[in-house]
Amino acid sequence: MLSIELKNRRDKIRRLMLQKEIDALLIATNVNMIYANGSMVSGYLYIPLNAPSYLFVKRPNTIVGENVLSIRKPEQLPELIAQCGLPSPKRLALEGDDLTYRDYQRLAACFPNVEVLPCATTLVREARSIKTAFEVELFRRSGKLHADAYAQIPNVYRAGMTDRELSIEVERLMRLTGCLGIFRVFGQSMEIFMGSLLAGDNAATPSPYDFALGGEGMHPSIPGGANGTLLKEGETFMVDMGGNYYGYMSDMSRVYAIGSLCEEAYKAHQVCIDIQNEIADHVKPGVVCEELYQIALERVRQAGFADYFMGVDQKARFIGHGVGLEINESPVIASRIATKLEPGMVFALEPKIVLPNIGPLGIENTWVVTSDGVEKLTNAPEEIVLL
Amino acid sequence: MLSIELKNRRDKIRRLMLQKEIDALLIATNVNMIYANGSMVSGYLYIPLNAPSYLFVKRPNTIVGENVLSIRKPEQLPELIAQCGLPSPKRLALEGDDLTYRDYQRLAACFPNVEVLPCATTLVREARSIKTAFEVELFRRSGKLHADAYAQIPNVYRAGMTDRELSIEVERLMRLTGCLGIFRVFGQSMEIFMGSLLAGDNAATPSPYDFALGGEGMHPSIPGGANGTLLKEGETFMVDMGGNYYGYMSDMSRVYAIGSLCEEAYKAHQVCIDIQNEIADHVKPGVVCEELYQIALERVRQAGFADYFMGVDQKARFIGHGVGLEINESPVIASRIATKLEPGMVFALEPKIVLPNIGPLGIENTWVVTSDGVEKLTNAPEEIVLL
Numbered sequence: 180m181l182s183i184e185l186k187n188r189r190d191k192i193r194r195l196m197l198q199k200e201i202d203a204l205l206i207a208t209n210v211n212m213i214y215a216n217g218s219m220v221s222g223y224l225y226i227p228l229n230a231p232s233y234l235f236v237k238r239p240n241t242i243v244g245e246n247v248l249s250i251r252k253p254e255q256l257p258e259l260i261a262q263c264g265l266p267s268p269k270r271l272a273l274e275g276d277d278l279t280y281r282d283y284q285r286l287a288a289c290f291p292n293v294e295v296l297p298c299a300t301t302l303v304r305e306a307r308s309i310k311t312a313f314e315v316e317l318f319r320r321s322g323k324l325h326a327d328a329y330a331q332i333p334n335v336y337r338a339g340m341t342d343r344e345l346s347i348e349v350e351r352l353m354r355l356t357g358c359l360g361i362f363r364v365f366g367q368s369m370e371i372f373m374g375s376l377l378a379g380d381n382a383a384t385p386s387p388y389d390f391a392l393g394g395e396g397m398h399p400s401i402p403g404g405a406n407g408t409l410l411k412e413g414e415t416f417m418v419d420m421g422g423n424y425y426g427y428m429s430d431m432s433r434v435y436a437i438g439s440l441c442e443e444a445y446k447a448h449q450v451c452i453d454i455q456n457e458i459a460d461h462v463k464p465g466v467v468c469e470e471l472y473q474i475a476l477e478r479v480r481q482a483g484f485a486d487y488f489m490g491v492d493q494k495a496r497f498i499g500h501g502v503g504l505e506i507n508e509s510p511v512i513a514s515r516i517a518t519k520l521e522p523g524m525v526f527a528l529e530p531k532i533v534l535p536n537i538g539p540l541g542i543e544n545t546w547v548v549t550s551d552g553v554e555k556l557t558n559a560p561e562e563i564v565l566l
Numbered sequence: 567m568l569s570i571e572l573k574n575r576r577d578k579i580r581r582l583m584l585q586k587e588i589d590a591l592l593i594a595t596n597v598n599m600i601y602a603n604g605s606m607v608s609g610y611l612y613i614p615l616n617a618p619s620y621l622f623v624k625r626p627n628t629i630v631g632e633n634v635l636s637i638r639k640p641e642q643l644p645e646l647i648a649q650c651g652l653p654s655p656k657r658l659a660l661e662g663d664d665l666t667y668r669d670y671q672r673l674a675a676c677f678p679n680v681e682v683l684p685c686a687t688t689l690v691r692e693a694r695s696i697k698t699a700f701e702v703e704l705f706r707r708s709g710k711l712h713a714d715a716y717a718q719i720p721n722v723y724r725a726g727m728t729d730r731e732l733s734i735e736v737e738r739l740m741r742l743t744g745c746l747g748i749f750r751v752f753g754q755s756m757e758i759f760m761g762s763l764l765a766g767d768n769a770a771t772p773s774p775y776d777f778a779l780g781g782e783g784m785h786p787s788i789p790g791g792a793n794g795t796l797l798k799e800g801e802t803f804m805v806d807m808g809g810n811y812y813g814y815m816s817d818m819s820r821v822y823a824i825g826s827l828c829e830e831a832y833k834a835h836q837v838c839i840d841i842q843n844e845i846a847d848h849v850k851p852g853v854v855c856e857e858l859y860q861i862a863l864e865r866v867r868q869a870g871f872a873d874y875f876m877g878v879d880q881k882a883r884f885i886g887h888g889v890g891l892e893i894n895e896s897p898v899i900a901s902r903i904a905t906k907l908e909p910g911m912v913f914a915l916e917p918k919i920v921l922p923n924i925g926p927l928g929i930e931n932t933w934v935v936t937s938d939g940v941e942k943l944t945n946a947p948e949e950i951v952l953l
Contacts, residue, residue: 350737425787493628
């Protein structure tokens with residue numbers, strides 16, 4: 180990766196550090212390391228406010244460079260920082276929402292005379308929420324491959340399949356188009372394999388996870404997604420896979436049906452597309468996330484589908500979410516979210532309806548906020564695909 | 567799941583609480599929840615030392631039961647505990663190695679007059695390290711399905727494939743035999759999709775992760791495993807997938823070759839199998855993990871393969887690891903590990919050699935310590951499979 184790109188990212192973090200009067204920030208967890216270092220390394224990335232960053236590497240032992248030093252354990256950090264000719268920090272930020280309690284305490288104890296603050300997660304996630312042109316281009320390329328995989332779904336469907344069997348073939352299509360497979364999530368609120376394929380009434384099954392729709396899953400240890408439902412005529416299924424082609428989680432859902440559906444289903448589907456399009460028309464820098472959420476609620480109420488919007492018995496309380504190296508980044512498009520949109524924010528918008536005895540309907544695409552509007556990053560037909 | 571099984575698990579945790587004079591333990595993270603509750607639920611499982619446990623559920627909203635209450639936020643915990651007729655705890659254990667620093671602090675602040683200790687992770691992981699008969703049976707069934715998937719690998723191999731292409735087909739076989747896909751890891755030291763397929767010299771590529779072997783991977787955001795190497799005559803590849811069929815990570819590696827190999831390769835492979843068998847003969851309750859590691863080092867030195875054992879330029883410093891709901895549990899089979907084996911401990915043993923210009927050789931199986939020895943849980947031919 181271009182070192183100028185990485186410097187830009189770290190300088191974005193530094194500007195946020197300056198606002199909080201923080202003179203050094205230590206990255207010790209995987210996703211933030213990928214962001215600020217450009218590749219996953221086991222070790223520590225030390226970012227001083229007014230000096231170049233240093234990488235202290237545990238593994239792999241093959242990394243060398245001007246500002247790279249080897250480290251075995253965190254207790255060496257103060258000594259290594261001094262060796263680099265850097266002053267001891269006054270206010271040091273650690274990743275309070277990424278590090279475990281004990282790892283945080285161990286790191287903090289390495290700096291006994293330093294004011295240690297747990298705000299590094301918040302700062303780095305804020306920096307990460309505004310994607311660079313480089314990152315947006317990776318999303319664009321990811322969106323194309325993601326759409327390529329979905330375009331082949333009709334070719335792998337065979338009559339008599341269950342949701343799980345078709346999901347396996349879709350996972351393979353994703354992998355064959357280059358998906359790295361791993362589904363990265365911030366925190367404990369979501370766990371999933373590559374994504375979900377939800378068919379019929381299973382799409383309305385409440386789950387412990389914070390996805391837009393739930394699903395029973397195949398086992399109580401991972402209760403979400405496909406549950407073995409037979410794919411049958413008159414019902415729909417929705418494919419919602421995480422498209423991690425270059426580290427970035429593009430997010431995209433499409434609806435499929437075997438044979439034709441009742442009128443109500445087409446109507447509900449179109450309501451979701453209309454909501455998406457109305458919101459997209461409304462998106463520009465400065466717009467508050469909550470406004471977008473209210474547009475969706477208003478439209479779905481007018482259309483008479485409020486009871487089935489974003490789940491039935493248990494509803495998701497958002498219609499969109501930032502995406503990036505993780506599936507759940509800032510901003511969240513939900514009630515009481517006052518975040519103002521900025522150019523470079525990338526988010527998934529997923530108005531979805533689940534109709535009893537029919538299944539899931541609606542749409543999900545990934546979008547980037549531009550200087551005067553929004554660009555769709557996952558371009559593919561949006562109507563229900565008949566198999 | 568049988569409620570008696572779950573009660574046994576929680577009573578095992580209680581016995582460890584008693585030793586540490588802890589009168590209540592709170593589970594708030596996913597894997598420990600699956601262990602002690604039998605299914606994943608978003609919320610809190612409160613385990614008092616001398617009273618039945620209570621489940622405080624955020625999601626799904628469908629869970630009901632005698633000792634189940636609904637909760638929105640952790641600040642309600644003291645009030646709900648009182649509602650259950652339970653006294654306020656004196657010494658409360660939280661999961662210090664699972665919870666993030668900020669989540670831990672928030673939970674601890676809910677109990678201002680309580681001595682809060684971060685040892686719940688350690689206690690629950692110790693309980694988890696000794697599997698019940700029920701859990702061992704799940705491993706046995708998992709091992710059979712895992713072996714079934716590997717048995718079909720020769721059917722999906724086609725000449726001219728890359729490691730990545732074949733890996734995708736193996737992943738599909740795993741899924742078709744029932745693998746849930748998700749690969750659960752404790753901590754940040756490992757990230758992988760379903761497992762790895764390492765071919766030729768790529769098996770010796772150092773990675774940031776703490777797996778037995780590394781691999782370059784396809785992208786710097788997930789630098790491990792297949793890197794696009796063409797599978798070719800005279801070289802080997804190793805399949806090492808995580809077999810999560812019932813929540814439990816069975817672990818198993820087998821070696822494949824296209825056409826025949828040089829004598830050295832067969833010799834190295836046999837050394838690993840001999841090490842495995844000698845260690846298996848040695849395993850019984852009371853044996854110290856370090857002893858097993860020393861047996862391996864001694865044998866591989868005698869055989870002249872020490873330079874290529876467990877990697878080349880960067881070597882793994884273990885030959886085995888406990889497995890369970892996560893791939894990295896107790897015990898670790900490594901130097902300076904004084905843990906004594908106990909009946910019910912389940913571990914993967916993976917003596918592996920990487921020969922330059924040939925590739926990976928060796929074996930990995932999952933084993934359970936019995937009352938007088940050890941039982942192999944992943945039974946399949948161990949010789950190099952010629953394609």
